[in-house]
Amino acid sequence: xxxxxxxxxxxxxxxxxxxxxxxxxxxxxxxxxxxxxxxxxxxxxxxxxxxxxxxxxxxxxxxxxxxxxxxxxxxxxxxxxxxxxxxxxxxxxxxxxxxxxxxxxxxxxxxxxxxxxxxxxxxxxxxxxxxxxxxxxxxxxxxxxxxxxxxxxxxxxxxxxxxxxxxxxxxxxxxxxxxxxxxxxxxxxxxxxxxxxxxxxxxxxxxxxxxxxxxxxxxxxxxxxx
Amino acid sequence: xxxxxxxxxxxxxxxxxxxxxxxxxxxxxxxxxxxxxxxxxxxxxxxxxxxxxxxxxxxxxxxxxxxxxxxxxxxxxxxxxxxxxxxxxxxxxxxxxxxxxxxxxxxxxxxxxxxxxxxxxxxxxxxxxxxxxxxxxxxxxxxxxxxxxxxxxxxxxxxxxxxxxxxxxxxxxxxxxxxxxxxxxxxxxxxxxxxxxxxxxxxxxxxxxxxxxxxxxxxxxxxx
Numbered sequence: 001x002x003x004x005x006x007x008x009x010x011x012x013x014x015x016x017x018x019x020x021x022x023x024x025x026x027x028x029x030x031x032x033x034x035x036x037x038x039x040x041x042x043x044x045x046x047x048x049x050x051x052x053x054x055x056x057x058x059x060x061x062x063x064x065x066x067x068x069x070x071x072x073x074x075x076x077x078x079x080x081x082x083x084x085x086x087x088x089x090x091x092x093x094x095x096x097x098x099x100x101x102x103x104x105x106x107x108x109x110x111x112x113x114x115x116x117x118x119x120x121x122x123x124x125x126x127x128x129x130x131x132x133x134x135x136x137x138x139x140x141x142x143x144x145x146x147x148x149x150x151x152x153x154x155x156x157x158x159x160x161x162x163x164x165x166x167x168x169x170x171x172x173x174x175x176x177x178x179x180x181x182x183x184x185x186x187x188x189x190x191x192x193x194x195x196x197x198x199x200x201x202x203x204x205x206x207x208x209x210x211x212x213x214x215x216x217x218x219x220x221x222x223x224x225x226x
Numbered sequence: 227x228x229x230x231x232x233x234x235x236x237x238x239x240x241x242x243x244x245x246x247x248x249x250x251x252x253x254x255x256x257x258x259x260x261x262x263x264x265x266x267x268x269x270x271x272x273x274x275x276x277x278x279x280x281x282x283x284x285x286x287x288x289x290x291x292x293x294x295x296x297x298x299x300x301x302x303x304x305x306x307x308x309x310x311x312x313x314x315x316x317x318x319x320x321x322x323x324x325x326x327x328x329x330x331x332x333x334x335x336x337x338x339x340x341x342x343x344x345x346x347x348x349x350x351x352x353x354x355x356x357x358x359x360x361x362x363x364x365x366x367x368x369x370x371x372x373x374x375x376x377x378x379x380x381x382x383x384x385x386x387x388x389x390x391x392x393x394x395x396x397x398x399x400x401x402x403x404x405x406x407x408x409x410x411x412x413x414x415x416x417x418x419x420x421x422x423x424x425x426x427x428x429x430x431x432x433x434x435x436x437x438x439x440x441x442x443x444x445x446x447x448x449x450x
Contacts, residue, residue, distance in 0.1 A: 149376065156369045160359035169352040170373065173345045177383040208383055215379060222293050222368045 004096040011092070011100025016107055018077065025073045026111060033066040033116040037123050051124040056186035059120050060142075060179050066112045067143070068168050071150040074105050075158040088224055098151065098220040102213070105147050105154075113139055131189040138189070138205070142182035145208040148216045149174045155223045174212075181205045230436020236429030243422045247415070255415045267325045269415050273423035274317040275343065281311025281427060282346055285353070286378025289371035301367035304374055305357060306434035308350050310427060315347040342384050349377050363442075 019026055040058045044051075078084035087097060117135070121128055128135060150171050157166040181201040188198050251269040258265035288304035291297075322340070323333040334340065353373050360366040408416070 152372065152376070156356070156372070159365060159369075160356065162359055166352075166356060166359060169348075169355055173349040173352070173384075174376065174380055176341075176345055177380070177387040180387045204383070204386055211379060211383075212376075215376065219293065219372045219375060222372055226364065 004093055004099070007092050007096040008099035008103060011087070011097060012103035012107065015077075015101070015104030019104075019108065025070070026108065029066055029070045029108075029112045030115045032069050033062055033112055034119055036062045036065050037116070037119055041123055052126060052190060055120075055124055055126045055190060056183045058124065059117075059186060060183050062116055062120070063113055063139070063143075063182075064146075064175055064179055066116060067109045067146065067150065068171065070109050070112055071105060071147070071154045071171070072157070072164055072167055074101060074108075074151060074154040076163070079158050084224070094221040094224065095217050097224070098217050101155075102148055102151050102216075105151050106143065109143055109147055110140075113143065126190065128190075131192070134189045135186060138182055138185045138202070141202065141205045141209060142178040145178045145205065145212055146171070146175045148209075148213045152216045152220060152223060155220075177208055178205060181208075228436075229432050229439065233429050233432025233434070233436055236425060237433055238429075240422055240426035240429050244426065247419045247422050250415050250418060255411050256409060258412075261329055264325055264328045267321050269419045271318060271321040271325060272416065273419040274314045274321065276420060277423045277427040278311050278314035278318050278343070278347075280424070281307045281314060281431075282350060283378065285311065285350070285374040289374030289378075292367060292371040293375070298363075298367065301370065302435055302438045303431070304370060305354075306431045306438060308353050308357075308370075308374075309434055310430045312347065312350050312354060313430070314423075314427065315343065315350070318343060319347060338385065342381070345384055346377070346381065349373075349380070353377070 037058065040054075040062070044054055075084070078087065117139075120126065150167070153167055153170045153174075157163040157170070160166045181204050184201045185198045185205075247269060251266050255266075255269075257263060284307045285304045288300045288307065292300040292304065326335070327333050353370060356373060357366055357370055360369060
């Protein structure tokens with residue numbers, strides 16, 4: 001295994017281990033996601049809008065908000081006790097460091113999404129049926145894109161005074177293309193439409209991932225190195 | 227401090243020229259047959275949009291160059307351009323709905339171009355908020371450069387993703403493969419307005435750049 005991938009995995013494992021030992025952030029993010037779903041249920045008029053019409057947007061707005069909460073914590077843990085300085089002093093290439101943080105964030109956001117999805121089915125009575133693998137796929141595709149940008153912005157936001165506010169303000173415009181694409185694909189999957197109708201959106205999502213993961217890896221040193 | 231003074235002179239001249247554009251647009255340009263007087267806002271809206279987009283693109287380019295050359299002048303220019311761009315963006319986003327209400331029958335619509343410019347506007351408001359929340363000049367310059375570069379690359383993605391919804395916005399009428407489809411007097415007024423808005427952009431950026439120099443000098447004097 002190439003050295004940088006091994007290092008990235010080690011950093012991700014460290015983050016995941018730390019998270020599993022405390023579990024506070026993960027639990028709060030999951031509870032937060034569940035609450036957003038509940039609030040959504042009361043914000044809609046069931047006689048005017050059926051749950052299935054609203055389902056894709058509910059799911060993705062919940063994912064987006066939960067991801068935001070999850071990402072806020074990504075570099076907060078590194079700030080305490082100067083942990084980031086220790087990481088930066090270690091002989092780790094910046095690309096591997098970014099990769100590790102990205103993987104850890106993906107695991108974290110992915111877990112929240114994995115718990116939210118069954119709750120969403122439960123609360124909104126949506127029959128995922130054959131669409132389930134497709135929804136998991138598009139969720140991964142969309143999540144990689146905005147989590148990579150979110151990882152960069154989270155590293156920047158912790159250095160500011162209003163970190164919890166700064167991250168959403170910076171990140172939300174970047175969430176638009178993945179969210180729009182994911183909502184479009186999800187609604188077509190739920191309506192059992194053919195793949196050809198989603199291909200354009202899937203290409204856009206894949207391109208977004210490639211462009212932003214590459215770009216974020218390139219600019220990451222500018223964010224952490226003095 | 228010479229930059230600020232030159233910027234001030236240029237801005238004042240551009241403002242005077244802008245009143246010239248008003249006169250030109252209102253009394254020396256024919257009234258559009260279908261839209262009537264509402265179309266006059268076009269001579270303000272389109273050049274403001276042009277200046278805003280010019281400003282935002284330059285922020286991205288300056289960001290990329292800054293990460294490469296580490297020249298503080300690039301950062302100062304990027305910051306000035308973002309601030310002026312947000313001002314022009316506000317002009318664009320207010321004149322647009324004023325025109326859209328009588329012509330489209332609605333203040334706002336989620337059309338591709340409208341959505342794109344709205345998000346760009348928010349992005350650069352975020353850029354300015356980030357700058358304001360950071361104290362260390364080096365850190366501020368690096369972070370802003372990163373946001374500028376990412377923002378520049380976000381544009382094609384927002385454009386692609388919202389373009390798939392049908393677009394209501396008038397199609398390009400000057401910069402298009404065939405000849406401009408405007409009567410010569412209208413085209414003349416529009417081009418004059420473009421020049422004036424570009425000059426106004428330059429003047430305001432110079433003014434803001436000079437102000438940043440003064441601020442830095444004051445900070446240095448205070449910290450001794």
